[in-house]
Amino acid sequence: MSAMSNSNFSRRSIFRAAAGMAAAGTLAACGSNNGRGGGSGSGKQLVQYFHAYGEAGVEQAVKRYAKAYTKANVSTQWITGSNFENKLFPALLTKQAPDVFEFHPQIQLIKSGQVADLTDIIDPVKDDFNPADIKSHTVDGKIYGIRMIDDPQFFFYRKSMLEKANVPVPTTLDELIEAAAKLTTSKVKGLFLGNDLTPIQSNLIWSAGADTLNEKNEIAYHTDAVVAGLKQLRSLFTSGNLLLDAPADWWDPSALDQGLCAIQWGGLWGMPTMQKALGDDLGIFPFPKVGSNGKPSVTNGGWSMFVNAKGDNVEAAKEYVKWLWIDQKQYQEDFATSYGFHIPPRTSIAQQATKLKSGLPAEGVKLSNNYGHFDNIGWTQAMITALNDVIANCVRKNQSPEAALDACDKKVNRELKKLFG
Amino acid sequence: MSTTTTRGIARPAPAKGSQARPRRGLRGNPTFNFWLFTGPFLIGLVIFVFVPIGWSIWLSFFDARFTVTPSNFIGFDNYKTVLTDPNFTGSLVTFTVFAAFIVPTTWALSLSLALLVHRLRFMRAFFRSVFFLPTACSYVAASLIWKMSLFNGVRFGLANTVIGWFGADQVAWLANPSPPWYWLVIVTLRLWLQAGFYMILFLAALQNIPSELYEAASIDGAKPGWQTFRYITLPQLRATSTAVILLLLVAAYQAFDEFFNLMGKATWGQPPLVILYKTAIGVNQDYGQGSAGAVILTLLICVVTLFQGKIMGFGRGEESK
Numbered sequence: 001m002s003a004m005s006n007s008n009f010s011r012r013s014i015f016r017a018a019a020g021m022a023a024a025g026t027l028a029a030c031g032s033n034n035g036r037g038g039g040s041g042s043g044k045q046l047v048q049y050f051h052a053y054g055e056a057g058v059e060q061a062v063k064r065y066a067k068a069y070t071k072a073n074v075s076t077q078w079i080t081g082s083n084f085e086n087k088l089f090p091a092l093l094t095k096q097a098p099d100v101f102e103f104h105p106q107i108q109l110i111k112s113g114q115v116a117d118l119t120d121i122i123d124p125v126k127d128d129f130n131p132a133d134i135k136s137h138t139v140d141g142k143i144y145g146i147r148m149i150d151d152p153q154f155f156f157y158r159k160s161m162l163e164k165a166n167v168p169v170p171t172t173l174d175e176l177i178e179a180a181a182k183l184t185t186s187k188v189k190g191l192f193l194g195n196d197l198t199p200i201q202s203n204l205i206w207s208a209g210a211d212t213l214n215e216k217n218e219i220a221y222h223t224d225a226v227v228a229g230l231k232q233l234r235s236l237f238t239s240g241n242l243l244l245d246a247p248a249d250w251w252d253p254s255a256l257d258q259g260l261c262a263i264q265w266g267g268l269w270g271m272p273t274m275q276k277a278l279g280d281d282l283g284i285f286p287f288p289k290v291g292s293n294g295k296p297s298v299t300n301g302g303w304s305m306f307v308n309a310k311g312d313n314v315e316a317a318k319e320y321v322k323w324l325w326i327d328q329k330q331y332q333e334d335f336a337t338s339y340g341f342h343i344p345p346r347t348s349i350a351q352q353a354t355k356l357k358s359g360l361p362a363e364g365v366k367l368s369n370n371y372g373h374f375d376n377i378g379w380t381q382a383m384i385t386a387l388n389d390v391i392a393n394c395v396r397k398n399q400s401p402e403a404a405l406d407a408c409d410k411k412v413n414r415e416l417k418k419l420f421g
Numbered sequence: 422m423s424t425t426t427t428r429g430i431a432r433p434a435p436a437k438g439s440q441a442r443p444r445r446g447l448r449g450n451p452t453f454n455f456w457l458f459t460g461p462f463l464i465g466l467v468i469f470v471f472v473p474i475g476w477s478i479w480l481s482f483f484d485a486r487f488t489v490t491p492s493n494f495i496g497f498d499n500y501k502t503v504l505t506d507p508n509f510t511g512s513l514v515t516f517t518v519f520a521a522f523i524v525p526t527t528w529a530l531s532l533s534l535a536l537l538v539h540r541l542r543f544m545r546a547f548f549r550s551v552f553f554l555p556t557a558c559s560y561v562a563a564s565l566i567w568k569m570s571l572f573n574g575v576r577f578g579l580a581n582t583v584i585g586w587f588g589a590d591q592v593a594w595l596a597n598p599s600p601p602w603y604w605l606v607i608v609t610l611r612l613w614l615q616a617g618f619y620m621i622l623f624l625a626a627l628q629n630i631p632s633e634l635y636e637a638a639s640i641d642g643a644k645p646g647w648q649t650f651r652y653i654t655l656p657q658l659r660a661t662s663t664a665v666i667l668l669l670l671v672a673a674y675q676a677f678d679e680f681f682n683l684m685g686k687a688t689w690g691q692p693p694l695v696i697l698y699k700t701a702i703g704v705n706q707d708y709g710q711g712s713a714g715a716v717i718l719t720l721l722i723c724v725v726t727l728f729q730g731k732i733m734g735f736g737r738g739e740e741s742k
Contacts, residue, residue, distance in 0.1 A: 085703075108486070112486065112488065195595075195596055196685050240590070243575070244593035245573050245578075247575065247578075382704065385704055389688050392686060392687050396597065398599065
C-alpha cells in the first residue's frame, strides 16, 4: 500500500516538477525578452527602437551601423505592425524603455520630460540642417531631436493610364475626383488614398488654405473651405472610384505596381520600387488645391532620433546618437538613399546625394521644397487621432462635417489646454 | 499506516526508509497548511488584481497623462469626459450588438456541428479534430487572413471573387460602414475560431444522454428527428447550454484582438476594451481617463452579472431550477 502510494507520489512529483519547470521556463523567457541582448559586448548596453521600414535592407543597415559603434553595445528592436506609437509610448513608462528611439517631434514628449535636450550636440552643426527641421524640433530655444530623414508624400500616377483615359494631371480636388471617375474600369480603381483615407487628412486642410494650428497654437483647421473639402471627399468615397481595403496600405507601392489603381498617395521612399516595376510609366503631383483660395500641398513627414530622458544611460545614449546621426555622414547618406528614397535633412549630405539630383526623384525633392509642410511640434498624436475620427465619421460615415469638426475641436482644445494652458 | 510518530528533533535523520513515511509536515498544522497552499495564489491575486484595481480607481481621479504616478487631482472630470465621449458610449452599443449576433449564432452552429459529428458512424475522430482545430489559431493571425485575403476589397479577394460570379460589384468589406459588412467579417471570423470548442462541449453532453431516454420516447411514439430533439435532447442539454451561453457572453465581453486588427482607425465597431486601450495604453496615454472608463465598465459588468444570475439562477444550486 505504502509502496504503491510512494510510487504514485514520485510519479506525481515528476509531473509537478516538469510542469513547474515549464512554467518557470515561460516566465524566464518573458523576463529575458527585454531587448537588451545577450550582454556579450563590453561597456554600456543601449536599446534603440525603430519602426519597421518596408524597404529591403533597412533593418540590416540599422543593425550594421549599431554594430560599428564601439563605445556601447547597441541592440535594435525592430517594431513591426502599423502602430509603432502604441508600442513606443507605453514602453517609455517602464524600465524596459528604449534608450534611443525614432519618432516624430511632438511636444507632449517634451512636456512630460520623456525626451532629453540635445541642443549641445546639434548646435555645432545646426546651420547644416534644413532650418524647417530645426524649427520643428525646437521648444523654448532647446532642440530635442535630430532629424534623420525627410519623407515628402504626394501622389504617384501611371502616365499611360491617364493618357489612355485622356485625363490631365489634376490641379484641383474637383479635377482629382473627376479623374478618379474617368480612370476607374472594371479592373482598376481610379484613386488610392490609403485604406482609411487618413494619410491625406492634413493635406486636405493645407490645400484648402488652412492649417492644423496657427502660430499661437489655436485651432486653424475649422474653416468653410475645409468643410467643403470634407464634403467633396465624402462624394469621392461613395463614388466607388476609390480603392479600399487593399491588401497593402498606402505606404507600400504595391497598389500602383500591381495595377490596382491609377493614382496612389505615397511617399518618396517607395519611388525606387515603383520605378523598378513601372519604368518611365510613373509621374508625381502634389495634393491639388481645395476650393478657389487653396494651394497644392505636400506632407513633409520624416523620422527623428530622440533620447529617452528617463533612461539609465542618457549620456551614453546621447553620445551614440551624436556619433551616428551627427558624425557618421556616410551612414546618414546610406540610410537616406540606398534603400527607399528620403531627403537628407543636412544640406551637406543632400548636395552629395546624386540619386536625388535627376529625373523623378529630383521632381519629388522640388515638390517638397515648393509645397512641403513640415511637422508642427504642437500638433500631437492625440490631435492627429481626433482628426482621424473626423475622416472616419464624416467621410467614411455620413456624419455632417460641421458636427465632426466640432467634436474634434473639443478634443483638440482639451489637449491644447493641457499643453499650453 | 506509519510507526514513526515520535521522532525526536535531535535524532539524526535515518539514512534510508524515508520513502515509506508519509509526508508529516502537511498534516501538522492546518493553519500553516492553509496559508502554504493559498498563500502564493493570494499574493499573486493581491499584486496582480487588487493592487491594480485600487490603483486604477485612484488614477481615475487624477490628470494622469504619460504617467501612472500623477499628482494633479481633478475629481470627477475624467468620468465626465468619458461619459460624454460618443466613442465610449457608442462602444457599449457596439458590444451589445456584437453579443446579440455572436452568442446565438455560435450556440446554434456549435450545437448543429455536435449533432452532425455525434451521428457519424465513421471518421468521427477525424471530423471532431477538423472542427476543433481552428480553436488553436490565434485571433491576430486569423484577423490578418480575413482582412488581407478573404475579405480584402480588391477584385481578387476571395469574398469578392465569389460575389463576382453572381455579377455583383466588388465590396469594401471593412472600410465602408454602410452597409455594415464589417459585421459579417467579424462574426464569421469568431464563428470559425470558436464553434469547434463549444462543439466539443456539446458533444460531451450529447454522449452523456442515456440512450434509454430515446428508447422510451420511441416506445411512447415520439418520432425521431425534430420531436425527439425538441423534447429529449434539448432539455437534456440545458446545463451545458447555460454554461456555453455564459462562456460565450464572457468571451464576447473580452473581444479585442479581431476588432483591433480589423477595424483600424474606424470610429464604429469598437468594443469597450478597444476604446479603453486606445485611451489609456494607445496614443493618448491618458491613464486617468482610461481608468475612469474601466471603473464604469466594471460597475456595468457587476450590474449585468447580478441581473443575469437572477434570471438564469446561476449558483443557486440544481434543486431550485
